[in-house]
Amino acid sequence: MDNAIYTMLTRQSGLMREFSTVANNVANMGTTGFKAEHGVFTEFISRLENGSAAGLGGDSLSMGRLGAHATDFSDGGLKSTGGALDMAISGDGFFQVQTNAGPRLTRAGHFMLNADRVLVDPQGNAVMGAGGGEIAIPLEAANIQVGLDGTISSDGIEYGRIGVVTAAPDTLVREGGNLWNAPNTRPLEEAKIVSGFLEQSNVNPVLEMARMIEVQRHYDAGQSLMDLEDDRIRSVAQTVRQMS
Amino acid sequence: MNALKIAATGMAAQQMRVDVISNNIANMSTTAYQPRVAEFADLIYQQYQTPGTLSSQTGSTVPAGIQIGMGVRPTTVSMEIVQGALSQTGGDLDLAIEGRGFFEIIQPNGESAFTRDGKFYRDAEGLMVNSDGHALADQITIPNDTNRLTISQDGEVVAYFDNATAGQTIGTLTLNVFANTKGLEALGGNLYRETEASGAPINGAAGTEGIGVMRQGYLEDSGVDVVEEISELIEAQRGYELNSKIITAADEMLAATTRIR
Numbered sequence: 180m181d182n183a184i185y186t187m188l189t190r191q192s193g194l195m196r197e198f199s200t201v202a203n204n205v206a207n208m209g210t211t212g213f214k215a216e217h218g219v220f221t222e223f224i225s226r227l228e229n230g231s232a233a234g235l236g237g238d239s240l241s242m243g244r245l246g247a248h249a250t251d252f253s254d255g256g257l258k259s260t261g262g263a264l265d266m267a268i269s270g271d272g273f274f275q276v277q278t279n280a281g282p283r284l285t286r287a288g289h290f291m292l293n294a295d296r297v298l299v300d301p302q303g304n305a306v307m308g309a310g311g312g313e314i315a316i317p318l319e320a321a322n323i324q325v326g327l328d329g330t331i332s333s334d335g336i337e338y339g340r341i342g343v344v345t346a347a348p349d350t351l352v353r354e355g356g357n358l359w360n361a362p363n364t365r366p367l368e369e370a371k372i373v374s375g376f377l378e379q380s381n382v383n384p385v386l387e388m389a390r391m392i393e394v395q396r397h398y399d400a401g402q403s404l405m406d407l408e409d410d411r412i413r414s415v416a417q418t419v420r421q422m423s
Numbered sequence: 424m425n426a427l428k429i430a431a432t433g434m435a436a437q438q439m440r441v442d443v444i445s446n447n448i449a450n451m452s453t454t455a456y457q458p459r460v461a462e463f464a465d466l467i468y469q470q471y472q473t474p475g476t477l478s479s480q481t482g483s484t485v486p487a488g489i490q491i492g493m494g495v496r497p498t499t500v501s502m503e504i505v506q507g508a509l510s511q512t513g514g515d516l517d518l519a520i521e522g523r524g525f526f527e528i529i530q531p532n533g534e535s536a537f538t539r540d541g542k543f544y545r546d547a548e549g550l551m552v553n554s555d556g557h558a559l560a561d562q563i564t565i566p567n568d569t570n571r572l573t574i575s576q577d578g579e580v581v582a583y584f585d586n587a588t589a590g591q592t593i594g595t596l597t598l599n600v601f602a603n604t605k606g607l608e609a610l611g612g613n614l615y616r617e618t619e620a621s622g623a624p625i626n627g628a629a630g631t632e633g634i635g636v637m638r639q640g641y642l643e644d645s646g647v648d649v650v651e652e653i654s655e656l657i658e659a660q661r662g663y664e665l666n667s668k669i670i671t672a673a674d675e676m677l678a679a680t681t682r683i684r
Contacts, residue, residue: 195424196471196491198676202426202669203465203492206433208662209440210463210495218489247472248489260460262503289462291501292603294622301462301499318602318625321523321633349474353490355467356498384665395672402679 183408191401193220193245198394200248204382205391212267212286212357213380215251217390252348255286255381257373263323264290264298267378269371272343273359276304277313284344284364286378287357292316298331298339302356307342309366314339325374343370425491426673432494433666436463439497440659447647448656455520455539455613456645457502458652466493501605505646512642515572516543516551519643522635524598527560527624528553528614535560537599537624540613542642555612563594576636578629598634599624 197218207213257267266288268274273284276299283304290306293299298306298314305313309329316323320333329341346361354360443461450456474488509519518541520526525537538553546552551563563580565572571583578596601607606620617624627634 195426195676196489198673199425199429199491202429202433202673203494205662205665205669206429206436206495207463207465207492208433208665209436209659210465213465216490216492245489248491260503261505287462287464289499289501291605294602294606294620296602301464301501318600319633352470352474352488353465353468353492355465355492357464384661388665388668391669391672395676398676399679402682406682 184405187401187405187408190220191398191405193218194394194398194401196245198391198398201387201391201394204387205384208380208382208384210287210357210380211289212255212378213382214255214286215380215382215387217249217251218245219247219249220245250348250351250353251381253381255379257376258379259375260377261375262289263325263374264292265375265377266290266325266329266341267373267376268343269373272345272367272370273364275307275342275344275364276300276358277307278304278358281360282307282364283354283358283360284346284351285357285359288372289377298341300357309340309342311342312339314341325372327371327373329370329372341372343367343372424673424677425493426676427670429492429494430666430669430673432466432496433669434663436461436495436497437659437663437666439500441656441663443500444652444656444659447652448649451645451647451649451652453613453645454542455507455643456647457504457539458645458647459500460503461497462499462501463495464498466496468492502607502609503646504604507644507646509638509641510644511640513640514542514642515574515639516545517541517640517642518543518574518596519638519641520598520629520635521638522598522629523600523604523633524627524629524635525600525615525624526553526596527599527626528557529560530557530614534616535624536610536614536616537601537607538613538615539643541637559596561594561596563596565593574637574639576630576638578637596629596637597626598629598637599626600634601625 200216200218204215273286274288275282276285289301290298296315308314314331316338323333325331329343331338344364345367346364350361352360440461443459447458468490471489520539525539528536528538530536542554543551545565549565551559566582568584569582570585573581579592580594580596581590582593583590601624602622603620606618607615608618610616629637
């Protein structure tokens, strides 16, 4: 195969993945605390095997490929739910939940109490307090309130404080289920927790539609370029045949 | 192609949201109905390139990596525990609960069920029953010659007979609370059943802290906020449309791919 085809293929497969990312953003339009992702294309330079010494040019092939994913960490809109244990973080930070695989971060603050009256997420993972432990609320606590700093209280009695942590964005690995994994986290003291609200997905539908069309058009363009390249090779073959 | 499957999960999610919303709207006049809310979470991610690994080209650490999500899945359809507004009915056996409590009902199969629907009746034997004829677990029998009946905030049922000015206590209604009310299993007919997640019912006298009090002559309205539901419905519909657009676009891209010679 020819180099032009290789170059196109890396781009086409990158576009396919980018399209999957758009699809995933749109699918998660209604997911609490979801953060949209965008692909970043980078130039990938491959040295050709039969190339001469470096620096002379003409011996390397430049390809555009999907190099990285950038996550949009901007805040999603807040939706009022009225649920006393629904919480949203305004600004920086993540809630921390204890899963079987260890602590994980989440922005989805749709919390509830389990049969042991421990604060958990919808998947049953315990929400970690500022000190790292679970938060249990006894049955007699009738009017549960969550303060701006995450303190959970009822009728003046404090039952615990929700821990909010932060981590470098480049270390966050998405795990699905609204969870993120980060090796190094540090507590965030100045976090602002808004109770009675949930953070909506920060997916911007207009932007996603525009990107969808863009990816689709680029893909089409790539395809027609490949057709042209195919025609070129054909005509070369034909010419060679006629000459011989 | 992944995008087709991803968009399909998105459509299924929005469809489920519409189902939940339509059930809420259908129950906008159901006594003591608790609206349901569907919650979603992203599916697993395919890690093409984990953030923080070394780049093969330059040996430096990649800042973001490539993680492609596989769509969305529903996590919970949970009850929003809201106190519905109270409507005055004037019925002697109409009871609204102000607080977190539930009445206990004995189903025909002998199992307990719980309800906040306080519309009760008196059956042929004088037993206090719910709209479906199931008896209350507290087994209140109202004598035939009862003239008037009062039920106090604490659940004390007092019957007044002909010519008597003083009433006679014929029983006490109790309420039940659950450690995790959202964990109850809905049975339909305004009834709920305890589950492992909800914990066992904790029976107590009305008026005790956290359980709530009874209001005679009132019924609790449905907790559905129609305006909110309709705006949610529009949102779900638009989400469904956008996901179907993704499917169309993915299909066109696939068609372009198959056109290659």
